[in-house]
Each structure stands twice: as structure tokens, then as C-alpha cells.
Amino acid sequence: NAGVTQTPKFQVLKTGQSMTLQCAQDMNHNSMYWYRQDPGMGLRLIYYSASEGTTDKGEVPNGYNVSRLNKREFSLRLESAAPSQTSVYFCASGVGLLNEQFFGPGTRLTVL
């Protein structure tokens, strides 16, 4: 039981490049989330998926897209990376209606 896994762990991009962050969970959770963490700002929700086939915008969705590929996988895509997207990205999955969340180890992204 690996929990929530994220790839890659580290990534450096140049401005304008694109990339996809991958996330998978093996806990059969319905809900999945993408957050970014910046110093002094805590975690901010980018997008979430309450169930397979649905996605919704969170607090800071601009510049990102997501795909809920199946119940296990929820990917985050940066179409044209910008330096403001330099951050640590966390994927999480949620338990039922009580929304206790389990987090992956994070992806540290630097955009030059």
C-alpha cells in the first residue's frame, strides 16, 4: 500500500515550457486534490476532483489544467510555465465525506 505517490520529485523548467505532474493513490478514495505551497501562504488549492469524471477549480487555478484519468490518477498540467509557478506541489486524496486528506511527498518545481 503505497498511499499517494507523485512524480517527479524535482523539476526545473524554462519559462514557456510545459509539463505534467503525475499523482496516483491506491486507497480507493473518491476525492483528489492539487495544492501549491509557498512560504508564508500555507497550502492553496489549485484544482480538485470530488469523484471520477469531475473536476473543479480551487483558489488558484489560472495557468493550470487537470485530468482525472480514473479513480486512481489525477494529473496537473502546466501548459506554459511561468516563474510565478515556482513552488512545491502536493497531491492529496480524501476519505469519504469527512475529507480527511492523505498527502503525497510533493514535487519541487522551479521555473527559470
Added chain:
Amino acid sequence: AQSVTQLDSQVPVFEEAPVELRCNYSSSVSVYLFWYVQYPNQGLQLLLKYLSGSTLVESINGFEAEFNKSQTSFHLRKPSVHISDTAEYFCAVSERGTGGFKTIFGAGTRLFVKA
């Protein structure tokens, strides 16, 4: 709309001293309250949660938090901290929205435990 305020960004404390990390929230509906802990270079882990029932909840490593509805607070306390408690602590509030439950996190409090 809900919000979570953690009143202290950093809390330095000596080992074996008591500590309180403060959290206030605003919400117009019933909420579920959580404290998460993040150790360096790791993801967040659930520390404890309040869903219903007793307003005092405890974790396995000696932390406790008390839900105070009238003051809309959920402060985290520990009577005697250890060096290993050094981490960042996040208060979080969940409430039901149109797409299911959504969680809002506070900005975090960095706890430094000094020898």
C-alpha cells in the same frame, strides 16, 4: 465563505516547555476541524481532527486541541514539547460545498523546539 487564521507564523520554545498554537476560523455552516503536521521535506500528515462529540481531541503523541464554537477556535496544545516536535503545523477547516467537501488550510505555524 470560510477562512482559517493561524495567529503565529513562528513559535520558538524550549524543550519540555508547554506550547499553544492558535487557530481561528470563520464559517457559516457546520465544520470539521483538523490539525496537520509537516516535517521537513515531507508531505502533510493528519495530527488530529474534530468531527463531532467531545470538544477535546487528542493525538497519539501528546498533542490535544479543543473546539470552541463560541470563539470559533481550535487551538493546538502540548504540555511538554520534544525536539522531534519541530515542524510546521497547519490548521484546516472542511465544510460541504456544491462539489462535495472542500478544505481550507491556514498559512501554517512553524514550531522550533530548542534544547
